[in-house]
Amino acid sequence: MRFAVVQFGGSNCDRDTHHVLAEVCGVETDLVWYKDGLQQPYDAVVLPGGFSYGDYLRAGAIAARTPVMQDILRHAKEGRLILGICNGAQIGSEAGLVPGTFTLNAYPKFISRHVHLRVENDTSPFTSAYRKGDVIKIPIAHKEGRYVAPPGVVETLNREGRVAFRFCDEEGQVTPESNPNGSVENITGILGGSACNVMVMMPHPERASETVLGSDAGIRIFNSMITHIEQHG
Numbered sequence: 001m002r003f004a005v006v007q008f009g010g011s012n013c014d015r016d017t018h019h020v021l022a023e024v025c026g027v028e029t030d031l032v033w034y035k036d037g038l039q040q041p042y043d044a045v046v047l048p049g050g051f052s053y054g055d056y057l058r059a060g061a062i063a064a065r066t067p068v069m070q071d072i073l074r075h076a077k078e079g080r081l082i083l084g085i086c087n088g089a090q091i092g093s094e095a096g097l098v099p100g101t102f103t104l105n106a107y108p109k110f111i112s113r114h115v116h117l118r119v120e121n122d123t124s125p126f127t128s129a130y131r132k133g134d135v136i137k138i139p140i141a142h143k144e145g146r147y148v149a150p151p152g153v154v155e156t157l158n159r160e161g162r163v164a165f166r167f168c169d170e171e172g173q174v175t176p177e178s179n180p181n182g183s184v185e186n187i188t189g190i191l192g193g194s195a196c197n198v199m200v201m202m203p204h205p206e207r208a209s210e211t212v213l214g215s216d217a218g219i220r221i222f223n224s225m226i227t228h229i230e231q232h233g
């Protein structure tokens, strides 16, 4: 089993994500510079957080148009796992890996704090280590993290079980007050791909993967991916 973490100019969560995968989860993980492309088939590719190309134009817009994305789109088509975290989520949506887009927060400032998420789907390759309804504590750090999509798209996401996470309060209530950035229906984790083999999310699971960081609730995302690969090859 081999993971890749793709580094773009301006990525800044690449090494944290590599640390969690390689040192905490113990899986072989390559840091791949975007210009090198994916030189081999990977079981899973992670697009890490950061400020690729300074968030110019729109966050993720420039990275989404680099040639390595063709390799990543091909990996997604082949059913391999793709996880986009924060700026990686923005890049993934810009590249069309999931419907909808991430735009300026409702209160248009950078927000960096812990939030709570409710797990909405516990059968996907990214969320099987949770139970539906679990409430997890995890950090966010973004300015362009408000998920928006047309009503018909949101309806399809709901109907097909493609909402992985919603912002909620400590008790798991999904309310406008527990929505830090104004995302539609508090959605912040979206499943894409024909077999839900793509997930993008604004919160940072790699920053919640060791108890010393205040929460290890995020590691179950990486563990779910590892279990899925072990079971499905």
Ligand SMILES: NC(=O)CC[C@H](N)C(=O)O
Residues within 6 Å of the ligand: 048, 049, 050, 051, 052, 055, 059, 085, 086, 087, 088, 110, 141, 142, 143, 144, 145
């Ligand atoms: N932590 C990150 O990945 C930064 C997110 C992003 N570029 C934003 O501010 O919207």
